[in-house]
Each structure stands twice: as C-alpha cells, then as structure tokens.
Amino acid sequence: MARNGVTLACAVRSHRLAGDPDLNDGHIASCLHCQVEAVRYRTLRRQLALLRLQAVDAPPGFAGVIRSGLGEEPAVPKKASGVEAAVAAAGLAAVAGAVALWRRSLSA
C-alpha cells in the first residue's frame, strides 16, 4: 500500500534513519524517497554539529559582575590569623575553666 510512493517500508526506514542516517539496506538502496530521507538526516546532523562553532557573546561586563560576586563566596576557607587563633584559644580555655568550676561546685 503506497501513498505518494511512500510505503510502510519507507516509514519504518525513516524512523530508523533518525537514529542512524548512514543506515543502508536493500530497500534504501533502491528507494529514492528513503535516500532523500537519509540525505536530510545527514544534513541535519552536520548542521547541528556546526552550531557548536557558533559562539554567542556573553552580556557586556559579564566577567566584572562575576568578580564582584566572588567576595561573598570564598573558594578557600580563610585561614585564621595568629591573633585570631590566640583569641579563639583563650576563649576555649575560659569556657573549659568555667565548666570545670561549675562541676566542682555541683559536687561540693
């Protein structure tokens, strides 16, 4: 049953050619309609691959916007300075002392 020369076999091949435009078999080799389909799918794939080479410019000032946002987003955790470390250690020691005194008062 062919409509405009297109048979069920053509419809099946068209479906398969979407996955593999280089597909070839006895039917495709002898069917002009399927050969046209194959060429179209190959052209489509080639044109899509070409889009990879077409770059669109990022909006003007893009890198500057990123840089201004980096200050709020540290990539590397900031190392504590010597003074900061000493203050933190003193704080910890004070807390530990307070806990020890509190425990002693409880046991007394």
Add this chain to the structure above:
Amino acid sequence: MADRNVKATDELLDRARQGDEGAFTELVRHHQNEVFTLALRLLGNYELAADAAQETFIRAWRALPRFRGDAALSTWLHRITVNTSWTLGRRAQRHSAVVLDEALPLNDDSAPSPEASAETAELGGRLRAAVSELPDPQRAVVVLKDIYGWSHAEVAKALDISVTAAKVRLHRARQKLKEKLWREME
C-alpha cells in the same frame, strides 16, 4: 603555542584555587562565551542564560578547591552549566512560560568555507530557531548529543534519565527538526 596556553591556564587555575579572584576572573573571561552559548542553547532565553552562566561560575568558584583536573576545565564547566541551566529552566517553567528569543546575535568562530552557500547559511538560521522551539527535554538532548557531541550515557547522567529515555528523546527531536526544516522548504 598551544602548550604555552595550557601552561598559562594551569597557572591561572592554581592561583584561582588558592583564592586569587583576579586569576579566576581571567578564567571567566576565557570561558564566558562558551558557557553562555551552551546555557543559551539549552534554555533558549537570553536573560535566563545570563543568569545560568553567572550561577555556573559562582558554583565553579565554590567548587574549585575540589577540582582535581581529571577532566578539562571546559568539560567541567560544561557539566556545571548543564546542571545549573536545567535547574533554572525548571524553576522558570514553574513560574511562567519561557519566552523564546528568536534572532540572537551570533558570533561565528568558524572560518567560512568557500563552498558555504547562502542556502546552508539559511538552513543554519532556521535550524537554530527550530532547536529553540523544541520542548525543553528534547532540546537538552539534541544540544548535548548532536551539538556538543556528548555520549548517550553522559547525556543521560547529566539529565538524570535513563540511556533509553535519552535515545528516545533524541530520536523524536531529530524527527521534529527534520520535518520542520524540510516542510518549510517544500
């Protein structure tokens, strides 16, 4: 020349990993167009793509100390771009219908071949429009597989779908594109 570029990029990467914002900004300048283009192809919307590209670089900055260089920097950035675009795209869809940008200024990096005809250029223009009109899930698969050359497995992983689903979407998308392009020509 290429070796020198690689070395320069490695040096920038090392400095950026140490928290050097200037070095990272330089890396952003090198990669901003490719990241923005990928986001634009995936999202089909200029404003949304700008947001996605911005978010991509902020995420990259945060994750940079964990980047060990197993893949090329551009490959790593592409993966972050896909994840970010996918997230932003879904969020935008929930809030409103995405408006597709039709005529986008394109910067063709490829040298025009002598045999490049007006017909090919016209086909390329119509193809860009046709890709942007595909439903989001199909567009993502076509962009990653047919434009960027990712494998089915990579596409499936990035979009959190099965390989079979990725293949089916690709198949349908190609059929739609082919029908759209050549129906208009006939």
